[in-house]
Amino acid sequence: MMKTAVKTRFAPSPSGLLHLGNMRTALFNALLARRTQGLFLLRIEDTDQERSTEDYIEALLKDLCWLGLEWQEGPGIKGEFSPYRQSQRDAIYQDYFQQLEAKGLAYPCFCSQEELERIRKQQLAAGQPPRYLGTCARLTFEEVENKLAGGLKPALRFRIPSIAVVEFEDLVRGSQHFTARDIGDFIIRRADETPAFFFSNAIDDALMGITHVLRGEDHLTNTPRQILLLQSLGLPVPCYGHIAMIVGSDGTPLSKRHGSRSISELREAGYLPSAIYNYLARLGHHYENTSFLDLDGLAAQFNLDRLGKAPARFDSQQLYYWQREALAHSDFETLRQWLGSAVADQVPTDKYLEFIEIIRPNVVLPEDALRWAEALFGENLAFKDEALGVISQAGSDFFAAALAAVGHHGVDFKVVITQLKQTTNAKGKSLFLPLRAALTGNLDGPELALLFSLMGVTRVRQRLQRCLDL
Incomplete structure (x- = not known):
């Protein structure tokens, strides 16, 4: 049985930005300390004065704090073993x-x-x-x-x-x-x-x-x-x-050509901290629990016996998966900050909360949400080629009937669909895809019934009329 007086450390050399490999090292040490109610120490190994810079030190401190890997001893915290920079x-x-x-x-x-x-x-x-x-x-x-x-x-x-x-x-x-x-x-x-x-x-x-x-x-x-x-x-x-080291799909050391990015690059791209640490914790360490966990949950199940000896392969799709899980487990305020002002500026204030909940399952990064904001609320909707093909195949009679149904029933999606089906004899994809293409310019995305409610009768009619005019 492991003693509770465990003390681990992360000792980076500030000669570059933190990448997935050394951040995983930091995470494993932090989880081991947290699991045993021990201490996690941060030490800056900056004896190489030619390569070590204050900018890199500042960046690595920011990355660790952003991921929630707080240290109990180290820079900025008084401790009996200071200084915590080797140059001192x-x-x-x-x-x-x-x-x-x-x-x-x-x-x-x-x-x-x-x-x-x-x-x-x-x-x-x-x-x-x-x-x-x-x-x-x-x-x-x-x-x-x-x-x-x-x-x-x-x-x-x-x-x-x-x-x-x-x-x-x-x-x-x-x-x-x-x-x-x-x-x-x-x-x-x-x-x-x-x-x-x-x-x-x-x-x-x-x-x-x-x-x-x-x-x-x-x-x-x-x-x-x-x-x-x-x-x-x-x-x-x-x-x-x-x-074990992290390698790319070809078994060679992980690099940018495998899709690897620094932690700061991932943050700027819009990845959430919980997505990154849920992914890294499972990269070379086996968890019986495959569900989304916070740091305490990951620490509780961290076990040295479950650390693998074989190289751990980086998989960007797995990172996407945990990003989606992180979004699914995030509260409104977290998502509001994550989306930023560019998205907020596109969405009517009274529709913002509804918009977030509707597009949440269909986005990975803020840029995806911005595309949906522009597609749903922008004045000049851009149609994808395949969407234009579906609109053309549906024909003007379909969109005239759709306009009539919305005119009678507003955005009561179930009633509108029932009338449209009876009027046009369309069903399945022939019924739903033209509507989706007309409203969003895409052939996939959030549930249509929810989009009707979100966009409102005026905007739905405008989009249907445009397709009729086409």
Whole structure:
């Protein structure tokens, strides 16, 4: 049974907009914390000053808040482990660098990138795992001093302890074994004196009390390095779980060519937060309950044992499905804000609530609602080609009879249809499609009876008259 003192984190690098992959990572960590009444921490890993920008930080904070993934520790919230931006924690990292050097577990490395790449290619060609050969590990004190005096800027490497195997139990993938000699001494501080990603990442997880780390499987090979680092420093090691990557329909890493968009792009397109998190929660995690759930409902049923090991395939149709579900479960005020002023300007105020309820099942995005608003209330209805074909086939006698029926019975749809059927002998599609084409310019859409009531007798007559004139 999982303890309640669970603390998870999301630690993005602000070098771009958040996409579906890293937002799913954030969601899984937030759900795990919420399920156990634990804590969800946000940390900004902005040590790469060339690629990290304030705009990206602002965007990712906005995306998380919009999705409802509120953090209990992190930027904007006072916490005992602040600061929560790595660019402000350099003194902490320097202290641990010095501890490792004092223990003889770190040494300066003067090897050039060109030299390292040449050795790496040779190892790969020989079928060997690429690893550092320990060239600078054998330098004497005098040799190091001479290189420093010559102005060379060294990186700092961690010296792998002489243990045979690094073992840990992955929360998703089970027992993992890594041979220490295949890892090789690795860089923990770059030549520009900035910490390597997995060094600062591991140190902060330990110092901030993170108990569980869910992250992409692309980080799996970093884990034995981080475990060795933390063990060497006497720091606590969190439980790691590596989730399957999201791929496109062709099995390759998800990208824009598969229809993937950033979270901000999805928001601007009109996707609702609940649609996105209902979809992402099921992308690589199995839920017995297939109904629409809020965050608490998703968290209650979130289980590490249900995280899949196989790549999760992105399917835009599934995202559309959950968008429709989100719309079906949204209240009027949410939908009013979602539709925006462009739709409101097209629809008569006294018809607005009725309009929303009628078109709700027939829209996915606000642009769909705008098309319906223009089709139902615009002055110049545009007919689709197939709709014009149906209107032409129905003929003028049909629309003359329809006008007469509406003239006698108004928008009492059932009575109008009964009279029209008797007058024209039309039935089925021959009866309903010409009416739909005349009123909306389309051959599908909301229920006709509801459209009659929504549009009112004057507008219905105008549309029928136009078809008669055609």
